[in-house]
Amino acid sequence: MFIEGMLENDKPIVLDAANNVFVGPNGYFKVVIDKFDGKTIQAWHVEDAKGNSTGNLAGRAQGKNIDLLINKNCRTVSHFMKRIALQVLAEQQKQIKELTKK
Amino acid sequence: MAADKAEARALMTAPAKNCAVVAEFPGIQDVTTKSYIRKITLSEGLVIRKSRIENGKIIIPPSGLYYTTRTPKSGVLQGDKVLLLGKLYQFVDQSTKLDVITNVWVGKKKGVPFGDATKRLRLSKLAMGANGFPVPNATFQILKQSGNYYGVAFPVATSNLFTDITSGKLNNGSGRKTGTYLPTDKGQDFETEYYASSVAISGQTYLVADKVTPKGAQVKEFATGALTSMLLSPNEPVEAVVGVGEKVKGGGFTAEVTKVGPNWADVKLTCDKSGAAYTKRLGPLTADVLKYMPVDEERRARFILRDPADRVQLQLNIYKAGGAFQNGKVQLALLTDLVKLGNPSPWTPDKRFIYRPDT
Numbered sequence: 528m529f530i531e532g533m534l535e536n537d538k539p540i541v542l543d544a545a546n547n548v549f550v551g552p553n554g555y556f557k558v559v560i561d562k563f564d565g566k567t568i569q570a571w572h573v574e575d576a577k578g579n580s581t582g583n584l585a586g587r588a589q590g591k592n593i594d595l596l597i598n599k600n601c602r603t604v605s606h607f608m609k610r611i612a613l614q615v616l617a618e619q620q621k622q623i624k625e626l627t628k629k
Numbered sequence: 630m631a632a633d634k635a636e637a638r639a640l641m642t643a644p645a646k647n648c649a650v651v652a653e654f655p656g657i658q659d660v661t662t663k664s665y666i667r668k669i670t671l672s673e674g675l676v677i678r679k680s681r682i683e684n685g686k687i688i689i690p691p692s693g694l695y696y697t698t699r700t701p702k703s704g705v706l707q708g709d710k711v712l713l714l715g716k717l718y719q720f721v722d723q724s725t726k727l728d729v730i731t732n733v734w735v736g737k738k739k740g741v742p743f744g745d746a747t748k749r750l751r752l753s754k755l756a757m758g759a760n761g762f763p764v765p766n767a768t769f770q771i772l773k774q775s776g777n778y779y780g781v782a783f784p785v786a787t788s789n790l791f792t793d794i795t796s797g798k799l800n801n802g803s804g805r806k807t808g809t810y811l812p813t814d815k816g817q818d819f820e821t822e823y824y825a826s827s828v829a830i831s832g833q834t835y836l837v838a839d840k841v842t843p844k845g846a847q848v849k850e851f852a853t854g855a856l857t858s859m860l861l862s863p864n865e866p867v868e869a870v871v872g873v874g875e876k877v878k879g880g881g882f883t884a885e886v887t888k889v890g891p892n893w894a895d896v897k898l899t900c901d902k903s904g905a906a907y908t909k910r911l912g913p914l915t916a917d918v919l920k921y922m923p924v925d926e927e928r929r930a931r932f933i934l935r936d937p938a939d940r941v942q943l944q945l946n947i948y949k950a951g952g953a954f955q956n957g958k959v960q961l962a963l964l965t966d967l968v969k970l971g972n973p974s975p976w977t978p979d980k981r982f983i984y985r986p987d988t
Contacts, residue, residue, distance in 0.1 A: 528924055529703045529711065529720060529859060531987040533775060534696045534976055539636050540689040549689075552696060552979045555714045556656055556675065565685035573675070575656020576715075584649035593680045593687060594648035598657045601674030603697045603987070606777050611646050 531603055558593065568593060587618070638692040639679040640747050643776040648677070658715060665708035665948040672699045673712060678776060697775065697987070706923045706932065707948040711861055718861035721942050721964045722933065725926060727833070729852040736845040740772060743851070745972075747774045747985075750836075750851055753782070757843060760823055764788045767841045769829070771853060775987040779853070783829035785838035785846065791825035799824065856986040858974075860939060860967045867963040868946060870955055880941045880965025886958075894959040898934055898943050909934040911945040914953055923948070941965050 534552045542549060547560040554576055561570035561583070567590035570583045581597075588594065596604050608615075654675075661670045674697040680689045696714065703709035709720045728744035735741050740749035754768040766786045771779035792798050812820045827838045834853040838846055867879035877884040881901050888895035893912030899905070911932050918928050932945040946960040947953045953960050968977075973985035 529700055529723060529856065529986065529988070531697060531699050531775065532711070532713070532859075532970070533698075533985050533987050534714075534982045535638075535692040535985060536689065536694045537691060537975075537981055537983050539691055540694060542687040542689075543685060549694075551675075551694075552976060552982045553714050555696065558677075558694070560687060563687065566682065568682070568687065573651070573654070575654065577656060579655040581649075581651050581654060584651070587649055588645065588647045591682065592645055592648070593677055593689070594644040595651070595675060595677035596644055596648055597651040597654050597675040598659070598673060599652045600659045600670075601657075601672035601697060601699045603699055603775050603777055604674035604676065607643055607648075607676070608650060610643070611648075611650070614646070615650055 560593075567591070573597065587615075636690050639690045640692050640774045641749060641772045641776055642678050644676060644678040645680075656715075658712070660712050660717065662710045662717060663708075664710065665946075665950065667707075669701050669703070669709060671710065671712035671717075673697065673715075674699065676775070692774075692983070695775070704923045706929065706944060706946075708866075713861070716863065718863055718968070719866055719964055721860040721862050721967060722929075722935075723859040723926075724857045725854050726857045727852055727854050729850065730848070731850045732839075733848050733851075734845060735769070735848060737843075739845070741848075743853075744855060748772060748855075750848070752846055753778075755841075755843065755845070762790070764790050765841050765843050766825070767838065767846045769836055769846075769848075769851075771834075773987050774985055777987070779831075779834070781831035781834070783831070783834075783836045785827055785829050785836060785841060786825035787827045787838055787841045788825070790821075791823050794824050794826045795828050855988050856972055858969060858971050859986065860942065860969055862942075862964040862967055864965050867965070868949065868961070870951070870958050870960045872958040875958075877943075877961055877963050879963045882936065882941045882943075882963070882965075884943045884961060884963050886961070889954075889957055889959055892954065894945065894954075896934055896943060896961070898936060898941070900936065905936075907934060907936055911943075911959075912953075914945070914947060919947075935967075939967050939969055942967060 542560050544563045549558040557574045568585050573581045657673045659672045677694045679693045703720050705722050710717045711720050730743045733741050735752040737755040740751035749772045751770050751772050753770045756766045757763045759766040769783040810817050829836045836851045837849040839849040840847040869877045883899045885897045892914045895910050898907045934943045942964040945953045946962045970984045973983045976982040976984045
């Protein structure tokens with residue numbers, strides 16, 4: 528019975544403002560650092576092979592890490608998401624409130 | 630491939646609580662496919678964990694970034710597929726192992742490694758008041774390489790204040806009839822009647838506790854299975870219903886049926902280039918053999934013939950509509966250009982990556 532397989536980076540990945548792109552296995556996705564001053568990541572995103580791009584992902588960690596979860600339909604990812612779902616819900620309601628302020 | 634001495638792998642860890650969350654993204658896909666017996670949805674995911682900023686650099690440790698592909702318990706021989714980086718592969722065969730540990734003490738909130746030490750048995754919860762009086766109840770979990778837990782938890786307790794159900798005490802029920810009982814009723818003592826089990830199970834996985842205390846638990850024995858390798862095929866299988874003397878070609882090999890019995894078939898697999906030939910009797914297909922199929926590795930092999938280098942697999946197609954035996958002919962499938970993945974193994978198309986099943 529097979530449930531899950533992973534493709535992991537073998538060596539450490541080191542990124543900075545000059546070396547700002549990490550290409551995933553077989554070029555399937557890219558992690559791109561858009562703005563980094565050496566202390567805080569102001570902007571970064573993920574791209575897929577077709578050029579689709581996420582928005583800026585720096586918000587939740589306030590630029591202190593690039594930890595990531597993509598795709599709620601993947602059970603591996605959703606288990607992690609469920610641990611932080613209530614916090615994310617509260618953050619998003621706060622953001623909606625900010626955005627709808629007249 | 631060797632573990633990076635300079636920096637440990639980020640196995641068995643979760644992303645930070647303040648990680649970036651993307652619910653849906655076009656390039657990380659969900660694909661619904663049909664196997665011989667069911668419709669299944671396969672989902673990809675992308676995870677980064679343990680990333681940090683150090684000396685003006687952003688660092689992701691080894692195994693800190695992983696692409697994951699998830700299946701709803703895919704089986705072999707039944708036409709299930711595996712999604713890898715947007716491409717569908719046939720799930721051809723797999724091999725498994727059972728990791729066992731015995732007589733280990735596990736402290737509260739601590740864990741012990743087992744197998745190749747990429748997974749841990751964790752004592753996640755030691756509750757003292759779970760029953761309304763102070764007695765320890767332990768809940769074990771299996772922490773996997775991905776940072777997730779195995780889907781089932783293992784609750785155990787041992788105390789003279791509990792009746793251990795492994796004694797068989799509840800096997801035929803308590804003897805009570807349907808109704809409502811009060812503590813003062815004659816013969817009733819349910820306010821001090823508490824049950825626990827010193828054994829917890831989930832399929833092949835079992836945990837036997839010797840002793841559970843407020844500080845931890847002594848595990849007598851724990852066992853769980855895992856994949857050691859799997860074979861995939863990037864091509865559609867060559868499928869045919871063939872009689873004696875008829876051939877099926879694919880992947881640089883020719884398969885031929887030489888004899889058909891009531892529930893078996895003699896087959897020959899020949900390498901087109903070298904002429905090397907391999908023969909086997911596939912079957913017999915009986916109700917008894919089918920009991921633990923398709924997971925039973927040893928019995929499954931009776932329906933499979935591969936060349937010694939695992940380039941192709943010829944199989945009796947027992948799960949495809951119409952069945953394996955049809956009017957003196959047999960239904961075969963030839964799976965070609967096989968790819969073998971280990972636990973772990975380098976991902977050959979891009980050696981910056983390691984493949985590892987998370988089971």
